[in-house]
Amino acid sequence: MIIVGELINASRKAIAAAIEDRDAEKIQEIARRQAENGANYIDVNAGVFVGREVDYLKWLVTTVQDAVETPCCIDSPDPAAIEAALELHQGTAMLNSISLEKERYEALMPIVAGTDLKVIALCMSDEGMPETTDARLGIADRLVNGLVQNNVPLENIYVDPLVQPISTNQEFGMAFLEAIEKILARFAGVHTICGLSNISYGLPERALLNQIFMAMAIGRGLDGAIVDPLNRRMMATIYAAEALAGRDEYCGQYLTAYRQEKLSF
Amino acid sequence: MSDVFTRITEELIAGNLKEVPEMCRRAAEDGVPAQEILDKSLFPGMEVVGQRMKTGEMFIPEVLRSAKAMQAGLEVLKDRLVDAGGSSHLGVVVLGTVQGDMHDIGKNLVGMLMEGAGFKVVDLGVDIKPEQFVAAVSEHDAALVGMSALLTTTMPKMEETVKALAEAGLRGRVKVMAGGAPVTPKFVEQIGADGYGADAGGAVDTAKQLLGAA
Structure with a gap:
């Protein structure tokens, strides 16, 4: 399971303040704690700073990489910001994200083409957000084929079928889960990933829904997640679900997590 | 009774x-x-x-x-x-998610509650250009425009929409409100709009206040 630690995102007020103050210590502390708690990538997002994103994103990459060896997940739609960040980045970064929206697709494809970057392929198009399994598959198909034709190997592609809230349509949970299964079946070697907290939008006790949905998605094959690695219950859910889905040899990760006291609260 | x-x-x-x-x-x-x-x-x-x-x-x-x-x-x-001669209403509201933004959940809720409160709602959908808002205001003789944005990257389109309404000479007769996760009351003030809705219920309250129907 690939865990992308989501905390360093400027849409969170404390992070925006830390970025504006150039508070390296604070950013590094959050990066370190995410890495220690299982993050394989540290998401960096400076999207709220219109006009200053390039500088802030560069600063975030160097600041994070001074503290941890975990690579960054560069979270931006702006090709200039991404290229500037990649220039500084050590190791192989992940890109969050390309989509089938024409402008975004055309801006980002030249950046990932022929590289060994990991890339999140978000199932969204200019027609809007997909609601059904088939709509997700249609977008995934065009995205994956486009990336492969541009010499991005399947195993570097993380398809995000886009979680939509069940509060607005009770079918949205299953439409997503079936998309995970079908995408993995159609493109052998490709990965799937998602930020899934949107599933519980508009409902009470969101943490409960998020955790159970994570377990259900892992049961369908989900092998990547954009989450808060400091959320102990969510991480425990992931360890347990991976073991239950038969993806944890000799239950090794689960037992390690147990010995590190990550499974009790 | x-x-x-x-x-x-x-x-x-x-x-x-x-x-x-x-x-x-x-x-x-x-x-x-x-x-x-x-x-x-x-x-x-x-x-x-x-x-x-x-x-x-x-x-x-x-x-x-x-x-x-x-x-x-x-x-x-x-x-x-x-x-009986048609239903009376509190005024026509033109709703839309701004250009480049595909999020419609919040906007749809606002639309439903506004209809429920007695407004006539014209929902333009998502990815709506400033000129589309302008055209709809003229066409439907709207009293209020409600803009939604869920992305920090599309928020600037809200300001463009306010400007486009002004340039079309409509700003005097139409109130403008904005909402969506990244939108704040301060931002609404900055772009020269009239009102903010923190949530769908709040948007209806603001709409009523703006149109003097509270």
């Missing part, structure tokens, strides 16, 4: 998809004017739903259910309202 209105209101709040239209039909057949059923049971019911959503007592699926029950009630009353 007030008893009938109260019962319809209660069923509407409970989101009873069968009872609401059935009770509306019976009341209308008993000679209660359709407009009165609307004004004294359906609108007040949706008002309560909006308030309860705002306070966290009701949740989105329940609001959607009530809105659907309201639509079912309206469907029954529609012909009778037309007979």
Whole structure:
């Protein structure tokens, strides 16, 4: 399971303040704690700073990489910001994200083409957000084929079928889960990933829904997640679900997590 | 008679998809004017739903259910309202998610609650260019524009829309409000819009205030 630690995102007020103050210590502390708690990538997002994103994103990459060896997940739609960040980045970064929206697709494809970057392929198009399994598959198909034709190997592609809230349509949970299964079946070697907290939008006790949905998605094959690695219950859910889905040899990760006291609260 | 209105209101709040239209039909057949059923049971019911959503007592699926029950009630009353010269409303609201933004959940909720509060809603959909807002305001003689954005990257389109309305000479007669997760009251002020909605219920309150219908 690939865990992308989501905390360093400027849409969170404390992070925006830390970025504006150039508070390296604070950013590094959050990066370190995410890495220690299982993050394989540290998401960096400076999207709220219109006009200053390039500088802030560069600063975030160097600041994070001074503290941890975990690579960054560069979270931006702006090709200039991404290229500037990649220039500084050590190791192989992940890109969050390309989509089938024409402008975004055309801006980002030249950046990932022929590289060994990991890339999140978000199932969204200019027609809007997909609601059904088939709509997700249609977008995934065009995205994956486009990336492969541009010499991005399947195993570097993380398809995000886009979680939509069940509060607005009770079918949205299953439409997503079936998309995970079908995408993995159609493109052998490709990965799937998602930020899934949107599933519980508009409902009470969101943490409960998020955790159970994570377990259900892992049961369908989900092998990547954009989450808060400091959320102990969510991480425990992931360890347990991976073991239950038969993806944890000799239950090794689960037992390690147990010995590190990550499974009790 | 007030008893009938109260019962319809209660069923509407409970989101009873069968009872609401059935009770509306019976009341209308008993000679209660359709407009009165609307004004004294359906609108007040949706008002309560909006308030309860705002306070966290009701949740989105329940609001959607009530809105659907309201639509079912309206469907029954529609012909009778037309007979009586059409339904009166608080004003025309043009709603849309701004250019480059595909998020529609919040906007749809606002639309439903505004309809429930008695506005006539023209929902333009998602990815709406400033000039499309302008054209819709002229075409429908709208009193209010509601813009939604869920992305920090599309928020600047809200300012462009306000400017486009001004350039078209419409700003004097149309109020503008904005909402969506990254939008703040401060931002609304900065771009020269008139009102902010923190949530769908709040948006309806603001709309009523802006149009002097509170």
